[in-house]
Amino acid sequence: MSDCIFCKIIKGDIPSTNVYKDEHVTAFRDINPVAPTHILIVPNKHIDSVDVMIVDDEPLIGHLFTVAKELAAKEGIAEGGYRLVVNTGAESGQTVFHVHLHLLGGRQMRAMG
Numbered sequence: 001m002s003d004c005i006f007c008k009i010i011k012g013d014i015p016s017t018n019v020y021k022d023e024h025v026t027a028f029r030d031i032n033p034v035a036p037t038h039i040l041i042v043p044n045k046h047i048d049s050v051d052v053m054i055v056d057d058e059p060l061i062g063h064l065f066t067v068a069k070e071l072a073a074k075e076g077i078a079e080g081g082y083r084l085v086v087n088t089g090a091e092s093g094q095t096v097f098h099v100h101l102h103l104l105g106g107r108q109m110r111a112m113g
């Protein structure tokens with residue numbers, strides 16, 4: 001998607017602080033972190049949101065979680081615990097319409113709401 005900011009980051013057209021990359025996934029630090037660790041884990045394939053995922057995307061989405069777990073260990077937040085968030089749709093707070101998993105940790109989280 002030519003006008004998608006995360007597609008541009010994945011292609012390297014926009015600078016980002018990458019922490020992981022493979023054939024399927026790119027992970028980089030959120031530009032506006034809300035926790036000491038705030039990483040976005042993004043499929044290299046453009047998918048607008050979870051709401052338009054198809055069954056064939058299941059291995060890819062599962063891979064996002066495996067990468068999140070590995071990054072949590074690398075960041076030193078696995079033991080204390082971390083939060084994984086996928087906003088889906090405008091009312092959820094999704095602002096970038098390219099599926100992404102937020103990895104948040106390094107501080108005590110409050111209840112969701």
Ligand code: AMP
Nearest residue numbers: 005016029030031032087093094095096
């Ligand atoms: P969401 O609100 O769930 O769609 O999350 C989008 C996230 O992308 C927000 O936390 C933004 O701070 C983050 N973001 C937007 N633009 C960039 C960028 N150029 N580099 C890194 N993170 C970004």
